[in-house]
Amino acid sequence: MENRNFQMDTQWNVIHYPEKPTGFGILIIGDERHFVDESKCFWTQNEGKLAIINDLKKAGYTIFSSNLYGRNWGSENAIELAQKLYQHVIRNEILNHQIHILAEGMGALVAVRLIEKMKGCIRSVILLNPILSLKHHLEQEKEHKFFYKKLMRELTAAHNMDQKRIESIIFSMEDFVNMEFDCPVKIIHVLTGGKSYTQSKLYQKIIKSPEINPTFILPEKKPLLGKIFIKFLSSNETVL
Structure with a gap:
């Protein structure tokens, strides 16, 4: 079975299974365009995102994601459902209880709250082009x-x-966003257009943590994102 789609609190969720699981799970929290329905999701419909999913599966990661009420903008409902999804996956799949989170854009608003609420359950976090404030x-x-x-x-x-x-x-x-967490956080920003440049300046202004230094990559390096993610995630798996 490559993936399983199921409903929880009216929202569709999906689990992507690797051929050779390592026992580590990744929760993907998507951006504004993200969706999960009864048969597909944005990360498998988008060519660039599918390449990342395939890289992560080849590395043995079990990946799960939720529709999270669509454009939730960090709402309490979305945060609660993400926690329920975590509990469901940990109960039903053979996974280490400490998961990784990969959040894009608006999804960072949910991710940051989950880090606060799920202490001890999160191994590491990657924020891709995040909206932090x-x-x-x-x-x-x-x-x-x-x-x-x-x-x-x-x-x-x-x-x-x-x-x-x-x-x-x-x-x-x-004005500041407190990013001092009890798990490693990596921010990766793909530089595309003027808005991205403005956002990169914002990181310097709003991130209140000397340990977090955003990584900026050029658009032509996007095909390498999967490998960049895996390198960071695996570096935080030495302690089970």
Whole structure:
């Protein structure tokens, strides 16, 4: 069996099985375009992401992911469901209880909260082109009225709040993001376009941890992402 799709709390989830499992699991938390349905998911439909999945499976990783209510923007519902998915997978699969997390874009908002809530259960975390601060993300999008309105609609739906309240909460957040965790965290940013450059400057401004130095790679190096991920993940597997 290559993969298994199943529902939990109305949301579809998927587990991808390697041919030769090593006993280590990876939870993938996707970006805005991410989805999981009854037969497929974004990471197997997208050519670049599928290459990463295949590299990780060849290295023996069991990979699992959830639809997480679509564009959840770090909502409590998404965080709770990710925890339930972890518990389900650990109960039903033969895996080390300490998992890796691979989160992209908006998925970093869920990942950071999971690190806080699941102490002792997370082995390492990779954040790919992460959105770490909703406050700074909103400030960036304010320049683009159409995208700002769209983002506000998604935020109000995800967090079940009206626009005024959610804007008030987000804009009163700290400028810094505390990234001092009890597990290793690696940030990898693929430099594509001006927005990526702005985001890379933001990391310097908002990351409150001397131990985290983002790695920047050029777009032509994207095919190497799977190998880069595996090198980092395996370096954190010496202690079972």
